[in-house]
Amino acid sequence: MSGTVGMPASTSTVWHPRDASEACRLKKRFGSGAVYTAGGTLLRTQWEAGQRPEPAHLIDLSGIPEMRGIRTEGGELAIGALTTLAVCRRDPYLQARFPLLAEAARAIAAPSIRNLATIGGNILSAVGDSLPVFLVYKARLIWREGEAERAEDAEDWLERGGEETEASVRLLLQIRLPLDDSPEKAGRTFGFYGKIGRREAFVPSLVTTALTGRIAPDGQLRGVRLAAGDGKTVPRRFPLTESRLEGAAADDGAVRLLHRLLLEQYKPAPDPFATAEYRKLTAANLAASHLWQAIRENAGRGEG
Ligand SMILES: Cc1cc2nc3c(=O)[nH]c(=O)nc-3n(C[C@H](O)[C@H](O)[C@H](O)COP(=O)(O)OP(=O)(O)OC[C@H]3O[C@@H](n4cnc5c(N)ncnc54)[C@H](O)[C@@H]3O)c2cc1C
Known part of the structure; x- marks a missing residue:
């Protein structure tokens, strides 16, 4: 372990543990006066914005x-x-x-x-x-x-x-x-990720969604998993929506169902740039468009 004083433009003492055990020992020693740092990109933004103070001790994980x-x-x-x-x-x-x-x-x-x-x-x-x-x-x-x-x-x-x-x-x-190494499940699996921001990059997201699942050969939805969050809202899954979609026919009705249930269940936090209502509607639109795309691609494959 080595203690050196100061990174550029920083008053913290920086520690460079060589393994995870040493890092934990340092944290235990300095308690809330010490902060782990990995890439430091988020921490630096928080210090610069005055959201949290620079700590007395930085435990730099990069050498582990x-x-x-x-x-x-x-x-x-x-x-x-x-x-x-x-x-x-x-x-x-x-x-x-x-x-x-x-x-x-x-x-x-x-x-x-x-x-x-x-x-x-x-x-x-x-x-x-x-x-x-x-x-x-x-x-x-x-x-x-x-x-x-x-x-x-x-x-x-x-x-x-x-x-x-x-x-x-x-x-x-x-x-x-x-890693799901079970024999190929019948039907077509799908997965979509979507992020909407005020700009394309460098800003917290207004909505981030992920959707996975499968359309079985009988045209029913199976194993749908859906999650949403944003730069203000801790992400969560939507078990009720997922269970209502289980076994549902993969058609426009399922897309409407997902849209309606997500509007009911997603409770995003507002900020000065976007209301909770706007975020909620955007999340429902994004997730519904993912499902619609999966259904369309599946139908296209059937015709092809
Ligand atoms: C210009 C800019 C744009 C950004 N855009 C986005 C964006 O579009 N989307 C997004 O999600 N984020 C964004 N970020 C935020 C940030 O860059 C990312 O979240 C990044 O992945 C944080 O990783 P880091 O290694 O830099 O974390 P750090 O800043 O090193 O640490 C972040 C927090 O995690 C803790 N920590 C880090 N590693 C560990 C560990 N292994 N164990 C315990 N605690 C740990 C630290 O103590 C600290 O509290 C952006 C940041 C900047 C500066």
Whole structure:
């Protein structure tokens, strides 16, 4: 461990742990006076905007190799929390197996930020644009708490508000996504990711949605998973909508049903730029257009 004083334009003492265990020990030692930093892109914006003070101690995670990279482990894809958004966007295996995650990474900020920003930092913001994708992909978060490791469903963490307290010692090590290697399910699977912002880049999203599912050979919807959130609203799934769509005929009626239920169930937070009503309607329109596209593509395949 080494303590050096000051990053450019910073008064914090910066620590460079070599492994996760050392990082946790440092956090325990300095408590709420210390903050983990990965790419530092979100933290810097928060300091500059006066949303949080610069801490006395910064624990720089960037030198911990075990927290980086993408690999398969025991039927899951394990993504190190320090993996940058640029790598998530480009990784060929991730693109092939979890295309919505690659798409989400492409929709966040701009290349210069994506080269620094990590997927773990995006999750820890609790409103990051990757989160709806992790919800539909059934992600598990692997935490380091002192010397112990603990797994937690991303959905459970988000349901509790998704925020770590300043004093929390735990470190996000990995995100794990189940690889479904069961024999090809009959029918056509679909997946869509959508993000609407006030501008295309560099602003928090007004709405971010992810939708996955399958149209069975009998024309019924199966296993639909839907999640929505935005730069102000912690993302969530919509179990009632999903269960009402299970076994429904894949037609205009299902699209209308999804639209109506999402209008009823989504409760976004307003901000000075967009009302809750606007965000809600946009989310319903976006998700319904995804489903409509899936149904259309399926019908097109049948005719072809
Ligand atoms: C210009 C600009 C545009 C942006 N656009 C978008 C956008 O379109 N969509 C979007 O979602 N975000 C956006 N962001 C926010 C941010 O860049 C991303 O959320 C990014 O992924 C954060 O990652 P980071 O590694 O930089 O996090 P950091 O800033 O290093 O950390 C963020 C938070 O996570 C904690 N943390 C980081 N890693 C860990 C870990 N492994 N374990 C425990 N705690 C950890 C830190 O303590 C901190 O509280 C933007 C930021 C900027 C500056």
